[in-house]
Amino acid sequence: MDRNYMELLDELLEGRMKLAVVGLGYVGLPLALEFARFVDVVGVDVDEALVAKLWQGVDPNGEIGGESFVDRRISFTTNPAELKGARFIVVAVPTPVDKHNKPDLSPLMGATRSVGKYLKRGDVVVYESTVYPGCTEEECVPLLESLSGLKCGVDFKVGYSPERINPGDTEHSLQNTVKIVSGCDDVALGVIAPVYELVVKAGVHRAPGMKVAEAAKIIENTQRDVNIALMNELSILFNRMGINTYDVLKAAGTKWNFLPFTPGLVGGHCIGVDPYYLVHKAAALKYHTQMVASGRFVNDSMGGYIAKQTVKRLLGASDVSGAAGVAPGGASPDGGAAVAAAPAAHRAGLRVLVMGFTYKENVSDIRNTRVADIVHELVSYNISVDVVDPKADASEVMEEYGITITDSASGRYDAVILAVAHKEYREMGAEGISALLEDGGLFVDVRGLFRELEGKFRYWSL
Ligand SMILES: NC(=O)c1ccc[n+]([C@@H]2O[C@H](COP(=O)([O-])OP(=O)(O)OC[C@H]3O[C@@H](n4cnc5c(N)ncnc54)[C@H](O)[C@@H]3O)[C@@H](O)[C@H]2O)c1
Numbered sequence: 227m228d229r230n231y232m233e234l235l236d237e238l239l240e241g242r243m244k245l246a247v248v249g250l251g252y253v254g255l256p257l258a259l260e261f262a263r264f265v266d267v268v269g270v271d272v273d274e275a276l277v278a279k280l281w282q283g284v285d286p287n288g289e290i291g292g293e294s295f296v297d298r299r300i301s302f303t304t305n306p307a308e309l310k311g312a313r314f315i316v317v318a319v320p321t322p323v324d325k326h327n328k329p330d331l332s333p334l335m336g337a338t339r340s341v342g343k344y345l346k347r348g349d350v351v352v353y354e355s356t357v358y359p360g361c362t363e364e365e366c367v368p369l370l371e372s373l374s375g376l377k378c379g380v381d382f383k384v385g386y387s388p389e390r391i392n393p394g395d396t397e398h399s400l401q402n403t404v405k406i407v408s409g410c411d412d413v414a415l416g417v418i419a420p421v422y423e424l425v426v427k428a429g430v431h432r433a434p435g436m437k438v439a440e441a442a443k444i445i446e447n448t449q450r451d452v453n454i455a456l457m458n459e460l461s462i463l464f465n466r467m468g469i470n471t472y473d474v475l476k477a478a479g480t481k482w483n484f485l486p487f488t489p490g491l492v493g494g495h496c497i498g499v500d501p502y503y504l505v506h507k508a509a510a511l512k513y514h515t516q517m518v519a520s521g522r523f524v525n526d527s528m529g530g531y532i533a534k535q536t537v538k539r540l541l542g543a544s545d546v547s548g549a550a551g552v553a554p555g556g557a558s559p560d561g562g563a564a565v566a567a568a569p570a571a572h573r574a575g576l577r578v579l580v581m582g583f584t585y586k587e588n589v590s591d592i593r594n595t596r597v598a599d600i601v602h603e604l605v606s607y608n609i610s611v612d613v614v615d616p617k618a619d620a621s622e623v624m625e626e627y628g629i630t631i632t633d634s635a636s637g638r639y640d641a642v643i644l645a646v647a648h649k650e651y652r653e654m655g656a657e658g659i660s661a662l663l664e665d666g667g668l669f670v671d672v673r674g675l676f677r678e679l680e681g682k683f684r685y686w687s688l
Pocket residue numbers: 248249250251252253254270271272273276318319320321333334335336337338340354355356357388389390391392393495496
């Protein structure tokens with residue numbers, strides 16, 4: 227291998243050069259702290275408040291305890307000029323979609339500009355942000371080259387290594403989960419792989435190219451999205467048939483190759499977003515992905531469906547199958563028309579409690595949470611809705627969604643919707659939940675946590 231790059235690992239280990247991580251969120255921070263056990267790390271982020279917290283050893287996302295900051299060779303800064311002292315630079319900034327569900331590459335391009343400005347001959351830049359196949363080569367590399375005046379492959383190397391971290395999951399960690407690594411050429415791969423092997427004890431998988439690694443990441447989440455969408459669609463169908471979805475899944479799950487997916491809300495910044503990157507790239511290639519797009523359609527509709535099912539049941543609708551208002555071949559699967567026609571007087575005074583607002587259980591992250599759809603839909607029927615969540619930051623929720631999170635439930639409700647299966651709610655048990663209901667109240671158990679309640683009182687789950 228090129229002597230210059232062969233020495234890079236030693237330079238890092240001996241503290242002659244630093245490793246930088248740009249973007250210190252759910253992905254970047256744990257990675258930076260783990261590398262800081264072995265090499266000098268500089269963590270760069272545009273968020274001043276975040277950097278101040280990190281200096282105090284506090285992770286605002288609540289994923290990492292203070293002990294992980296102790297005895298680490300790490301500094302934090304908002305000043306990208308500190309990248310001058312780094313030779314191995316990892317980029318882990320957000321890759322969201324815009325309001326039209328198109329990739330919003332502005333944070334990625336912003337971080338690339340910071341890196342490109344201070345890029346030196348012999349540097350290695352590895353992207354971890356989730357992107358569509360080809361994005362690193364087509365969007366990031368040209369910007370790095372134009373800002374630095376250097377040539378990728380010749381003067382510096384680029385790689386792509388997708389992250390598999392799963393917030394809230396204490397079982398699968400950076401260290402014990404195989405990580406995919408790739409490079410713009412063999413020399414790049416030859417240096418990127420051993421650097422990651424320092425921290426990923428489970429080892430690395432060397433993908434034959436950056437596009438392969440980008441595609442692998444995006445289909446991991448797309449596969450989950452499509453499978454959950456199938457379960458959601460079946461749940462809508464079984465609701466019409468008067469069959470309990472979980473009973474069906476339990477029975478089907480006795481076959482060795484039946485996959486254990488369940489219906490539910492798909493939010494967050496990965497599963498609910500990444501498939502849109504794939505759809506975007508496919509469209510640019512004049513291929514219109516049917517399955518991927520329909521998975522998004524079904525999953526994005528589930529919040530409205532749950533709200534409308536709740537309202538129908540509260541109003542004592544004679545038909546709760548969700549059949550009304552659904553046209554074949556692509557109309558909303560939410561049966562909205564029947565509810566919208568209900569007389570306003572019926573809704574007066576109805577109170578609903580929504581338990582859980584974050585995009586999934588046991589995390590504080592509210593990005594792209596589909597619980598917001600449930601709340602907005604209920605409010606559109608003039609129903610009074612209280613929302614509680616032990617993890618979500620109330621001011622963030624207000625800012626992002628205009629929804630008030632109250633400290634605690636107040637009194638009894640006509641319906642309780644258990645939207646997110648936080649540990650605290652599991653521990654409340656069926657009795658705790660039922661104590662929040664008016665006599666004859668409805669319990670909507672989105673994730674089917676307390677299925678034993680079915681038959682005991684008014685209960686509905688997906
Ligand atoms: N969170 C996950 O579970 C997860 C898992 C796998 C992959 N990913 C992917 O990893 C990437 C990062 O996700 P995340 O959840 O860590 O995001 P995040 O929002 O938690 O953190 C990103 C950080 O980047 C910072 N940032 C934004 N623009 C910047 C810039 N120009 N320069 C420096 N810092 C900048 C932000 O201030 C923020 O602190 C995304 O592409 C995401 O899809 C996330």
